[in-house]
Amino acid sequence: MVANIDRLRAERFYDDGTFPNSSLPLLFYEEALxxxxxxxxQMEALFAANGWPPAWRASIFTYHHYHSTAHETLGVVLGSARLMLGGPEGREFDVEPGDVIIIPAGVAHRRLDSSSDFLVVGCYPLGQDWDLLRGQPGERPHADHNIARVPVPKTDPVGGADGPLIRHWR
Incomplete structure (x- = not known):
């Protein structure tokens, strides 16, 4: 199955003092599938074909959190949800099946509300392992150090080696 890369939004979220967020834009593919x-x-096959091995199937935590050791991709496969991206000072996004969000290391995210059947496939670039941080006192500057060391992926989980992630993140 060929993914749709035409409906892409690049969103920036900056350090709010609690959540580091990122100078790299979050990428939101509306109806990638x-x-x-x-x-x-289908979502797992898309990610795997583009070098991002599927890691889990679940929902999204209801509390603000971020990862300092990996970039994360969320592919919505069932139901719908409203997400808060970028921390408490960020923005709300409605997601439906087929939507894909690529979250740079450091960008806070949480689920605000969802349908009872909401399901996401999550993945990380090959070789990256995630941690779980909540913006607690003492997390930084160690988290900032980790984020600075996370490499830019070699491929886009939706568009492959020539996908938009490569243009937006280099």
Whole structure:
């Protein structure tokens, strides 16, 4: 299945003093896979074909959190949700099956509300392992040091080696 890379939004979220966020833009692919074809298997196949091994199937935590050791991709496969991206000072996003969000290391995210069947496939670039930070006192500057060391992925989980991530993150 060919993914749609035409409906891409690049969103920037900057350090708010608690959440580091990132100078790299968060990438939001609206309907990367057609709504009716966004099964867990199809999303996992898309990510795996582009060098981002699928890591889990679940929902999204309801508290603000971020990862300082990995970039994360979320592919919505069932249900719908409203997410807060960028921490408490960030912005709300509505997501539906087929949507994909690529979250740079350091960018806070949480689920505000969702349908009871909401399901996401999550993945990370090959070789990156995630941690879980909540913006607690004492996390930084260690988290900042980690974020600065996370390499830019070699591929875009939706668009592959020539995908938009490469242009936006280099």
């Amino acid at each position: 057609p709504r009716g074809a966004a099964s867990p298997e």
